[in-house]
């Protein structure tokens with residue numbers, strides 16, 4: 158079988174939880190108030206409340222509503238991938254790496270009906286230089302329920318300049334006026 162671009166490379170090391178990472182059980186702050194995945198200020202967002210687990214692992218629950226449909230009464234696959242992307246990206250809170258998604262591979266195993274609760278979990282699988290390898294799953298109805306969606310991802314660590322260079326100026330200016338819009342510590346500057 159051909160190796161996937163999200164397979165752990167031979168030189169990968171175990172991802173380490175930062176000593177200042179929030180304690181297990183802590184609801185992690187949104188990394189950006191207008192983030193579609195976790196931001197409270199984003200009216201149309203998923204509003205995921207993501208909780209730090211043990212090691213480098215986080216969890217969340219996602220209530221699937223009529224606003225998330227792709228087919229009648231069923232969740233849209235791209236939206237489910239967004240929820241997985243978000244919970245994977247939040248692992249950076251625990252490693253203190255500010256990472257962006259470079260690759261996201263998603264398997265859709267079961268349809269997800271409107272009205273269901275997806276129990277999301279992600280974990281870091283390893284680190285190689287700037288690359289963080291991680292995986293996630295969403296289970297229907299409970300933490301032991303059947304797997305409906307699963308993902309493997311590669312995140313790449315970036316500096317603040319990534320956001321400063323590429324972000325829309327008016328949104329960057331809003332952050333400069335109100336730094337509380339960003340909910341992550343300054344770990345890209347002071348790792």
Ligand SMILES: CCCCCCCCCCCCCCCC(=O)SCCNC(=O)CCNC(=O)[C@H](O)C(C)(C)COP(=O)(O)OP(=O)(O)OC[C@H]1O[C@@H](n2cnc3c(N)ncnc32)[C@H](O)[C@@H]1OP(=O)(O)O
Pocket residue numbers: 162188189242243246247249255256257258259260286287288311313315317320321329332339341
């Ligand atoms: C002022 C405001 C502050 C705000 C503070 C907020 C902080 C907290 C933000 C958290 C946010 C999370 C939110 C949820 C997660 C998103 O949704 S993030 C948004 C979606 N993702 C993106 O927009 C990323 C777009 N892509 C890029 O910008 C660039 O391609 C990347 C990913 C930064 C990589 O570019 P690069 O830095 O030039 O690095 P590059 O040398 O190309 O690649 C580095 C390594 O990764 C490998 N690689 C890169 N892409 C791939 C790929 N697709 N497949 C396989 N390998 C790859 C390369 O082969 C290379 O490997 P090595 O040679 O080191 O072995």
